[in-house]
Amino acid sequence: MTETMKRIVLASRPPGKPGPENFRLEEEPLPQPGPGEFLARVIWLSLDPYMRGRMSAAKSYAKPVEIGETMTAGCVAEVIASNHDGYAPGDLVVAPLGWATHGISDGTLVQKIDPKAGAPLSAYLGVLGMPGLTAWVGLNDILEAKPGETIVVSAATGAVGSLVGQLARLKGMTVIGVAGGADKCRYAVEELGFDACLDHRAAADAKELGKQIAAAAPDGVECYFENVGGKTLEAVLPNMKTFGRIALCGMIAWYSGAENPAPAPVVWGAILRQRLRVEGFIIFDRYDRQPAFVAEVAPRVADGTIHYRETVAEGLENAPAAFMKMLEGGNFGKQLVRIGADPA
């Protein structure tokens, strides 16, 4: 069998919303690992909003993907050939192999998975992976969230938001989610245990959504875990209590310039008047917190205390469509693409 490797490359940069024309599927002979490298076959591919940023040439916290280069992604993969002392065929890893069926790695940013831990492999891309660490760091290190406080979580049923809310509940906080659609809101309250969840699509504008937040949090909001920007941010700001804190983790509503943005003074004025503290954070800076996170959260995943949900697309070919749908909020929980079979 002459196996080939397939990958999806950036064909062109989108000016706004990405379209199918921005991606191209390429196929080539399977590469062989050089000295100190291993070759792995991808089992699960993770799709995340930050990838939209990598498609642009604009200055960002990470280098943009070049035209013709494989789209960036974290993967769960199985080592199938190795010249690396630390990895042997059959090892399972989390590794940044990109939108591809196979990848070569020298071990940089690779984590081994312990299959005896009993967690499903896909969880290492979600609740026990980067989104989980993001939720945990944002809640504990950035927001310094305390029992008894009220938190608003946007993108409440997403990979990050759903864990933020559950960890906040376990901490003894009042949790108000904001999500798009009645189904997501029902899920947040009934399955994730949020105190309330508001549907931003059902609210005519930021003002109306703001009133709903005020009704759910009559004493105001101490913490806001910000994933979206846009209408939700505008609705939360007037509800922030004096000395409130905002963890700025994402602004998906604005990534593609889709939503008509508020003027800057709306944000700046609230920070000033209400003496807010806003901190932007990027999880790539915070991997030193991984051990503390896994120690606290893995048992809660194993015993079923923490719920999570996945949206799975099948096959590398469908990654671009799944990605575009996710940017519009069409996924429900962590967005994955199944690339290969589980190990035997």
Next chain:
Amino acid sequence: MTETMKRIVLASRPPGKPGPENFRLEEEPLPQPGPGEFLARVIWLSLDPYMRGRMSAAKSYAKPVEIGETMTAGCVAEVIASNHDGYAPGDLVVAPLGWATHGISDGTLVQKIDPKAGAPLSAYLGVLGMPGLTAWVGLNDILEAKPGETIVVSAATGAVGSLVGQLARLKGMTVIGVAGGADKCRYAVEELGFDACLDHRAAADAKELGKQIAAAAPDGVECYFENVGGKTLEAVLPNMKTFGRIALCGMIAWYSGAENPAPAPVVWGAILRQRLRVEGFIIFDRYDRQPAFVAEVAPRVADGTIHYRETVAEGLENAPAAFMKMLEGGNFGKQLVRIGADPA
């Protein structure tokens, strides 16, 4: 002699820039202090940008001035009659008596001035008063500024900014001011000792001003003391280093809706990408820091290390015009109004 009291009241709320029609001079018999109160005659009146906010009915950190009510202000005054155990005729005080020739106080938010300290009375409204404390708290408590770091200070020759920059220089920081006009910039460098000062009026747009900041701070900016918003903020943001800090103290460029504001994602995106920490603060929350501030800064004022400058308008009648001019940046240093003579 039947003395009268004059005061300036809010006649109407300005939709944008305040005009003369928003103020009204009233005259009435001199009030007498009730039990536990004193009457004082005003010597110096302080004009500050925050007063623009008080003229609007919008939610803010302080109650708006009501229509027909005396405009808010801090004053240096001499007690002339007293039923208050703590104050006797002849005592000099800093007190919130408003835009008026006289005022009644029960001692709330009143500070006594020790005339033996030898500082000019007007300094207690500026470099040793609220603006001075604002500068000191912003630099030390909010920015946690460190020797060797680079700071940008907007409104660099204003009452707050000029002290921020001088304290930062004393701390061993590189100080880049931004001010309106060549005279102010020359003053910042030649008299206040800033490393550089950029004229935002001479820069065509935020991009050009940003390039000038980049040239003055080729390694980037760790701290931004934000007084203005507007073009200056847009110019500073791309120059902020990863993990930089912004103390948000004012946004005068946007108070009257005068400047065409950037969209919110410009600000939000920079905070996220560059992982900035932004904190709004209001000096009224921080008066517990007054003793530490005075202990450190008063000797520096007394020995002439710290320079300051005042713009003085003469007479209560001229307060509205001086205030409107100040909002447009027409003042140079702390804006004061001389109301009465120094004590004999």
